[in-house]
Amino acid sequence: MLVAVVALVLCGCLALMVAPKRRPQTARHWEAQAQLVRDGRVIIYWRPGCVFCTRLRMRLGSLRSQATWVDIWSDPEAAAFVRDINGGAETVPTVILPDGEACTNPDPVLVRSHLSMAQAA
Template identity: 35%
Template sequence: MNEIHVYGADWCPDCRRAKRFFEKHSIPYTWHDTASDPEAARFVREANEGGAVIPTIVFPDGSMLMEPSTPQLIAKMQSLSRGAARL
């Protein structure tokens, strides 16, 4: 996997914030709507031991963040790029 996958719902403020973060920094991602896609909802429940924690974000290195803050997203992207992207 070499892209970011964001699992969430349009009604979720934290999901909208995560999407805005990636868009603001021109970071490509794939959106998976847990409200309309049963497979996406199932993945989130499995990744969160039965909980519907969104956004659940899967990174190219296989790591995941659940409900990350903006500072957590910045730190993660910097660790992935090792300074290549200035956020």
Template identity: 45%
Template sequence: MSEESGGVVVYWRPMCPYCIRLLTQIRFTQLEFTKVNIWKHPDAAAFVRSVADGNETVPTVTVAGRAMVNPSKGELLEAVRAYAPHLLSGAADGS
């Protein structure tokens, strides 16, 4: 997925309370990101398993290609500041 290399990608699945929480929290930051439903995209599910010890643990997020399994909003924003700070221009920092 091309977004992986330079942006934020949130791998999620429906009915996941952890996904809902993180997605809701980052929506309020105005951070641009791409959502990928692992139940609709087998390649995405395989990627998540590859970085989550064989499990389909979601949310899994990539920031500029660096994977994080079930990060907090603060951890996600810290990774964006470190690896993709250009994505924060215009986004509220509310960490």
């Protein structure tokens, strides 16, 4: 019993440590698409509570502000777009690169390289 309580407390502490301090600013689906066309901005479709999205956000570091983030849970059009790309599944993170290529749960190194190129331009 004591072991279970200690494990629960440790899991709670870990969850607090990795949870975002504030909810990131997000754009609407069509605004993000317009920015992609106009400025070549990377779009990252995400949802709260997604560990893969948190991993990507953390691995991007300061470059994360160079991308346009779209929360699929607060934008039904974004959710429909992600389902269309992923064969009916709302799999996130789904990233749209400046050339229009869609990547589902991509390696953060790939996304960083595109964001770095955009920042250098």
